[in-house]
Amino acid sequence: MAQMIPPTMPPGNTSPGEIQVFEWLQYAEGTENWVVFHSYDLPKGINSRRHEVDFIVMIPDLGIATLEVKGHRSATVNEKGQWRLGSDSFPSRNPVQQVLNTCYAFKRHIESWTPENVKVAPFLLFTDAEVPLLPDLDPECQLSPRDGSVVERLVEKLQTAVRKEQGNLLSEQSFEKLRKMLRPDFEVLASPSVRRERLNKDLQRATLDQQRILDAIQGNKRIVLEGPPGSGKTVIAIEAARRAALAGDKTRIICFNTLLGKKLGQESGDDFPASSFFQFLVERFRETPPPGANSNWWAEFAKRSAERISEDDQVDLLVVDEMQDLMEPSYLLVLDKLVRGGLSNGRWLMTGDSKNQDLYSRVTSDVDLPGNPTKLSLVDNCRNLEAHGKWVESVSMRPTLFRSFLREEKAEAPFVIFVGDNSDEAIRNAVNSANKTHKPEDIVILVSDVARLKQITARLGVKAYFNGTKDTCVATFRTFKGLESPVVILEGSLGGPTDEFVTAATRATEELVVLLPEADQTEFIRRISE
Numbered sequence: 379m380a381q382m383i384p385p386t387m388p389p390g391n392t393s394p395g396e397i398q399v400f401e402w403l404q405y406a407e408g409t410e411n412w413v414v415f416h417s418y419d420l421p422k423g424i425n426s427r428r429h430e431v432d433f434i435v436m437i438p439d440l441g442i443a444t445l446e447v448k449g450h451r452s453a454t455v456n457e458k459g460q461w462r463l464g465s466d467s468f469p470s471r472n473p474v475q476q477v478l479n480t481c482y483a484f485k486r487h488i489e490s491w492t493p494e495n496v497k498v499a500p501f502l503l504f505t506d507a508e509v510p511l512l513p514d515l516d517p518e519c520q521l522s523p524r525d526g527s528v529v530e531r532l533v534e535k536l537q538t539a540v541r542k543e544q545g546n547l548l549s550e551q552s553f554e555k556l557r558k559m560l561r562p563d564f565e566v567l568a569s570p571s572v573r574r575e576r577l578n579k580d581l582q583r584a585t586l587d588q589q590r591i592l593d594a595i596q597g598n599k600r601i602v603l604e605g606p607p608g609s610g611k612t613v614i615a616i617e618a619a620r621r622a623a624l625a626g627d628k629t630r631i632i633c634f635n636t637l638l639g640k641k642l643g644q645e646s647g648d649d650f651p652a653s654s655f656f657q658f659l660v661e662r663f664r665e666t667p668p669p670g671a672n673s674n675w676w677a678e679f680a681k682r683s684a685e686r687i688s689e690d691d692q693v694d695l696l697v698v699d700e701m702q703d704l705m706e707p708s709y710l711l712v713l714d715k716l717v718r719g720g721l722s723n724g725r726w727l728m729t730g731d732s733k734n735q736d737l738y739s740r741v742t743s744d745v746d747l748p749g750n751p752t753k754l755s756l757v758d759n760c761r762n763l764e765a766h767g768k769w770v771e772s773v774s775m776r777p778t779l780f781r782s783f784l785r786e787e788k789a790e791a792p793f794v795i796f797v798g799d800n801s802d803e804a805i806r807n808a809v810n811s812a813n814k815t816h817k818p819e820d821i822v823i824l825v826s827d828v829a830r831l832k833q834i835t836a837r838l839g840v841k842a843y844f845n846g847t848k849d850t851c852v853a854t855f856r857t858f859k860g861l862e863s864p865v866v867i868l869e870g871s872l873g874g875p876t877d878e879f880v881t882a883a884t885r886a887t888e889e890l891v892v893l894l895p896e897a898d899q900t901e902f903i904r905r906i907s908e
Contacts, residue, residue, distance in 0.1 A: 705732075
């Protein structure tokens, strides 16, 4: 008895022929351990046409058949190759071309999900019409009542069709990987709004639990709050600033990352100013950076700006998020002038993660900060699902990255795709798959550097990420630091900087897909097996 997905036929316009085949496959002898997907909707492919596969038949240790069912009582084709199927309008769509195109589209859909070139066969079934042997399709790949009992021969013919195909046998590992990648299309789509609402509530609850640290912050003038990615540092920074502003204190939030600065500005609204470090300086002193300004120019600009900060610019409480990115002497000069009493005697809160997300290797550390600040730590993850967080710990070889996970919703481990020269196609397939369960703006592609980002925008037509986007976008590991997204498609390498990989891999709140080079496969298996 095969496992049917979904397990029942959906109500509506399902053809009688498909209902017949569903029942045949479900109860036929010899289909034990088979997995059969019904009405699988493939993403748009060539000519922007969608393909629906009537049945995807996965046969363990053999391969896959894409089964097209025609339940018409009559089927004829004239000398011009035009088809008439039952009472359908003439000419009907050519069923041979249909099954071949669908099979090709399915192969493209799965080719980046497994390094094996598995056997995939097209199969055309007429349940009622006695159709003569069709010369444009291999004899093994077609069946009609002319061959005798369709019920008795279907299982045998499907296996024969797959067996004759070129390619590798469907290994147990590839079988499970493909089943898991295909299955969410049904499990999640059955009630996407309910699952999204549950995940959002789970994330909100976990984040609120983490805000208990705010009670410890009260009464301390100068605080360094450290914690791993996903521990809620930014949320706590915003809430601490909001409480101070409501109490009448002049407050400002500063960070290094431009995109994070814009998000902070949106979160703060009119309660208090929030921006990136250099956005504040450029707007305040109206100095336009030259094209291609390097780090030396920005450092000198910061020094000049520190000398121009007036008493009107100073705040009662300065909050610095992702502090490790601003631990540069010239930047600290600005921060020192920006808070009343300076860093030695003023009120400030700095949050960061110098252990796991030091992407810029700044000169100064929190050990060098003046004012003898109180040091607090966050050790629990409130953003990532436990399966994702533990996966990051294993792959990054940082087993003690998190003490525990506050979210309670369950999830499978991130889906890993090993790619060769087809990384662009793998990203496209991953985006198409995610689009079935999420809005475009809920999906972000993360890549290692600006050069790769430009390739993605040019080849896939995806825009660079910006706050408030309604489209699927691409960003680099660094520019997306401090942000999060329901779905993250990460293109990385185990040989790259570990801090960057950890930063990128902890941005997802719901689904994480990771693309790694084929050369990383052995090392990846070693890491997750330890």
